Amino acid sequence: MELWSEISKDQKKFLNFLLGNSGSSWNSGGQQSSFKSSINDNEGSSWKSGSGDFGLRGGKRGELLCAVSSKWSGGRGSRGRGGYRTSFNSGFFFFPQEGNGDGVTAGPKVVYVPPPPPEEESSVFAHYETGINFDKYDDILVDVSGSNSPKAIMTFEEAGLCESLSRNVTKSGYVKPTPVQKHGIPIISAGRDLMACAQTGSGKTAAFLLPILQQLMSDGVAASKFSEVQEPEAIIVAPTRELINQIYLEARKFAYGTCVRPVVVYGGINTGYTIREVLKGCNVLCGTPGRLLDIIGRGKVGLSKLRYLVLDEADRMLDMGFEPDMRKLVSSPGMPAKEERQTLMFSATYPEDIQRLAADFLKTDYLFLAVGVVGGACSDVEQHIIQVDQYSKREQLLELLKTTGTERTMVFVETKRSADFIATFLCQEKVPTTSIHGDREQREREKALGDFRSGQCPVLVATSVAARGLDIEHVQHVVNFDMPSSIDEYVHRIGRTGRCGNTGRAVSFFNPESDTPLARSLVKVLAGAQQEVPSWLEEIAFSAHGTTGFNPYGKVFASTDTRKGGSFQKEPPQPAVQNTSAAADDEEWE
Numbered sequence: 001m002e003l004w005s006e007i008s009k010d011q012k013k014f015l016n017f018l019l020g021n022s023g024s025s026w027n028s029g030g031q032q033s034s035f036k037s038s039i040n041d042n043e044g045s046s047w048k049s050g051s052g053d054f055g056l057r058g059g060k061r062g063e064l065l066c067a068v069s070s071k072w073s074g075g076r077g078s079r080g081r082g083g084y085r086t087s088f089n090s091g092f093f094f095f096p097q098e099g100n101g102d103g104v105t106a107g108p109k110v111v112y113v114p115p116p117p118p119e120e121e122s123s124v125f126a127h128y129e130t131g132i133n134f135d136k137y138d139d140i141l142v143d144v145s146g147s148n149s150p151k152a153i154m155t156f157e158e159a160g161l162c163e164s165l166s167r168n169v170t171k172s173g174y175v176k177p178t179p180v181q182k183h184g185i186p187i188i189s190a191g192r193d194l195m196a197c198a199q200t201g202s203g204k205t206a207a208f209l210l211p212i213l214q215q216l217m218s219d220g221v222a223a224s225k226f227s228e229v230q231e232p233e234a235i236i237v238a239p240t241r242e243l244i245n246q247i248y249l250e251a252r253k254f255a256y257g258t259c260v261r262p263v264v265v266y267g268g269i270n271t272g273y274t275i276r277e278v279l280k281g282c283n284v285l286c287g288t289p290g291r292l293l294d295i296i297g298r299g300k301v302g303l304s305k306l307r308y309l310v311l312d313e314a315d316r317m318l319d320m321g322f323e324p325d326m327r328k329l330v331s332s333p334g335m336p337a338k339e340e341r342q343t344l345m346f347s348a349t350y351p352e353d354i355q356r357l358a359a360d361f362l363k364t365d366y367l368f369l370a371v372g373v374v375g376g377a378c379s380d381v382e383q384h385i386i387q388v389d390q391y392s393k394r395e396q397l398l399e400l401l402k403t404t405g406t407e408r409t410m411v412f413v414e415t416k417r418s419a420d421f422i423a424t425f426l427c428q429e430k431v432p433t434t435s436i437h438g439d440r441e442q443r444e445r446e447k448a449l450g451d452f453r454s455g456q457c458p459v460l461v462a463t464s465v466a467a468r469g470l471d472i473e474h475v476q477h478v479v480n481f482d483m484p485s486s487i488d489e490y491v492h493r494i495g496r497t498g499r500c501g502n503t504g505r506a507v508s509f510f511n512p513e514s515d516t517p518l519a520r521s522l523v524k525v526l527a528g529a530q531q532e533v534p535s536w537l538e539e540i541a542f543s544a545h546g547t548t549g550f551n552p553y554g555k556v557f558a559s560t561d562t563r564k565g566g567s568f569q570k571e572p573p574q575p576a577v578q579n580t581s582a583a584a585d586d587e588e589w590e
């Protein structure tokens with residue numbers, strides 16, 4: 001099956017090591033071959049339900065699956081350095097790291113070089129259609145706070161884009177701007193700092209890319225050329241590799257046929273290759289925080305020409321996981337002071353404490369743009385919450401997947417290990433499945449996403465690493481196999497469907513034993529998106545006194561700009577934004 005064939009040589013070597021098999025071939029008999037044949041026995045294409053006993057049994061296959069699933073649980077970045085760790089029969093194994101010098105991804109030398117993105121125009125501009133609810137975006141209430149906000153535009157013509165940009169917008173299938181574009185484009189073009197919040201899938205990426213590219217074009221940015229130090233005019237930061245790559249592809253699309261050259265840098269790929277790409281010329285540098293800091297620290301990127309700093313998924317970029325990196329970034333030698341650069345922040349969620357923190361990075365007169373309710377779920381996603389107990393989840397998932405057939409479905413789980421378990425379980429049940437999480441090698445992550453995008457594997461089991469920003473055509477369903485621990489994460493996860501006016505469905509397994517702390521905020525999110533709230537959930541929500549970190553009178557949403565004196569100052573402190581899913585899962589972000 002797909003997952004199995006993706007197990008890398010290194011992983012196989014490692015498994016052989018665990019099994020005391022010094023031979024080089026994974027398939028060389030013994031336990032190894034029993035595992036392989038047991039997987040192969042199940043190969044076929046029919047979809048059926050079954051009573052998989054995966055993960056609970058002992059015996060050879062169970063042990064081996066454990067070993068596979070718990071491979072490389074060494075963390076990345078500042079929270080997880082120190083060697084490869086893997087658990088096997090409750091033990092931990094540490095392997096010395098081979099420094100790869102990229103300062104980001106601890107572990108063996110990374111040799112992976114991704115295939116170049118397709119060059120043909122039809123691939124560059126490939127897009128999906130807007131959905132039946134696209135025009136309803138216009139009914140969403142918009143609030144811009146701060147002084148002297150520029151007037152919104154109603155059409156792309158009013159955006160004053162140069163000819164090549166306009167042409168690229170048209171080729172992308174954009175006919176009219178979404179609300180975040182109508183308001184965001186003129187704000188950015190007017191040179192203002194911006195904190196923007198708009199629902200998932202509503203076009204935030206183009207809202208910042210178009211005015212930046214337009215400004216660079218109209219200022220006659222120098223065509224990029226080889227130099228030992230590159231001086232980009234814009235830096236865009238996002239929390240995950242796949243998301244920053246997607247943003248880069250969008251930048252490349254809108255800049256097509258112009259002299260503006262976007263480049264992407266992220267962990268998990270060969271550093272030498274990355275540096276060579278940057279040195280060829282770089283106007284818009286897209287990166288994950290660690291790799292960006294690394295490349296700046298190596299003196300390959302100078303900041304003297306920097307005019308735009310964009311934080312996508314800004315609340316994530318400024319929470320406790322990434323805040324130190326962001327502070328490092330803005331204090332890098334040569335980084336223009338906030339008064340000298342334009343700083344732009346975008347997300348679908350903005351906890352108030354993060355808003356206050358974000359203000360440190362912005363000019364005091366920044367504008368706050370809220371499209372709809374800050375932190376609200378996309379109302380184009382039909383949300384269902386099903387009460388489950390821990391042990392019935394797998395069977396319920398199988399039942400559910402029988403109804404979705406070959407429609408694309410993302411299944412979110414809490415940990416990397418359960419991502420492997422569930423994906424393998426589904427493969428055994430003949431559901432073509434792949435998985436993405438922070439312990440998979442970059443090559444595997446990209447293949448998984450590719451197979452999911454192409455429909456070869458219509459089911460993608462994912463951890464929080466895929467919760468934010470990913471824009472994948474035809475994702476009709478999201479399943480929260482495990483509930484996330486924060487409501488914001490829920491909003492982002494279900495936002496992988498129902499994008500750009502299309503409709504989607506999200507089914508969440510709610511286990512009262514573990515998920516009660518989420519109940520009240522979930523009720524509010526459901527009600528806010530005009531969804532049916534199950535009465536049992538309401539009961540749990542309103543009897544959930546004493547649950548840790550839950551303020552019964554607290555607000556789920558920041559109603560608006562915290563500078564207006566939102567609930568932040570008046571109410572008892574809210575639980576800190578806990579990306580506990582990420583924290584509990586070691587390291588899912590880079």
Ligand SMILES: Nc1ncnc2c1ncn2[C@@H]1O[C@H](COP(=O)(O)OP(=O)(O)OP(=O)(O)O)[C@@H](O)[C@H]1O
Pocket residue numbers: 127128130173174175176177178181198199200201202203204205206347348468469470471495499500
């Ligand atoms: N004006 C438009 N007309 C048609 N399609 C658009 C328009 N704006 C954006 N899109 C498309 O809508 C999809 C979603 O856009 P995008 O990924 O920027 O959403 P987002 O708001 O950043 O979502 P998320 O919060 O999940 O990151 C993309 O495929 C994008 O190309």
